[in-house]
Amino acid sequence: EPEVTQTPSHQVTQMGQEVILRCVPISNHLYFYWYRQILGQKVEFLVSFYNNEISEKSEIFDDQFSVERPDGSNFTLKIRSTKLEDSAMYFCASSTGTSGATLRSYNEQFFGPGTRLTVL
């Protein structure tokens, strides 16, 4: 069964360093998402991505964050200068959609196993 994969499973970094979290969505999916979950808190939406551009983002997703689909398979989240409060579990997700999708073509999201980011 196809699945979303994420690497690394755990990333430890020093405050101020740049990190790139990687995701390989399910191959025929067209919508891609990043979420985060700070320890003990609820999951929060960061950004959605469709047709090589951001389609929606939350107030959390500020200029320190960026997303990219550098090739046909990877979807990355970059944090430019990490802060202590960026420590969290980051989940990638993907969903299907038809080309020229509208709200009606939204489908179930499939989540990756997550990357635990620890900023020291």
Next chain:
Amino acid sequence: KNEVEQSPQNLTAQEGEFITINCSYSVGISALHWLQQHPGGGIVSLFMLSSGKKKHGRLIATINIQEKHSSLHITASHPRDSAVYICAVRRGAQKLVFGQGTRLTINP
């Protein structure tokens, strides 16, 4: 006030019991998801609903759009059902807004 509220926050039951987890939301939505988060942190999608009822094995999910309420039921619960169950609603184009989760523990 949170847009998505779940109850109870914690639930402990004996194996075999019928389980109900509730989710209420305060905003207009186009779909509601039930997700399961395992102790290791991974998230699995259980259901996506926009109306009515869905069943998968021992799991049943219902939604009442007028009352802005959904329930997740587990029949014949088993210790392997122990996990955090999360309700999330779709707002905007794709954005999901999550509840705080219900921690379920099933004792043998």
